[in-house]
Amino acid sequence: MKRRYWLLKTEPSVFSFEDLLSLPKQTTSWEGVRNYQARNFMRDDFSVGDLCLIYHSNADPTAIFGIAEVVREAYSDPTALDPKSKYFDEKAKGKNPWVMVDIKAISRFKNPITRSELARHYQLKKMMVLKKGCRLSIQPVTQVEFETISQLGGAIKIKL
């Protein structure tokens, strides 16, 4: 099975890459995805070992800050059933359609790659995240894109 590559958006005011690094084992569940296309990627296409670029949206700067690895495949997202959660979904009662995966940070970028750098680079400027109005919070990334970004960013392995 071939490893896939993804871009995960997060608003740093809610959950930043730094927040991920501060967690035990630098691992978190990617909860709260409430878009069917994004869910389908997680449910159908995410495998353990896939690598994810972590992108800050709605932020200054908007940039990719590091890399996380999928460490657990899709399972039911309990926040959809919790009335106290901001991700609560009234309609999920009975049959919860929402899933999440677990990811673990493995590298941080010495030089975070900003949106404008992505737009400038000939191998990156076609990326979905750059498309105007693209709201999809989980996006497939090609191997070339991933490796180019990883190299430009100066990925530093996170020590255990």
Next chain:
DNA sequence: GCCAACGTTGGC
């Protein structure tokens, strides 16, 4: 804070 682009909802 503005607002364009998008996904979802609901009336018909």
Next chain:
DNA sequence: GCCAACGTTGGC
């Protein structure tokens, strides 16, 4: 099933 209205996303 259409599509207008709405709420949300996210760059700027």
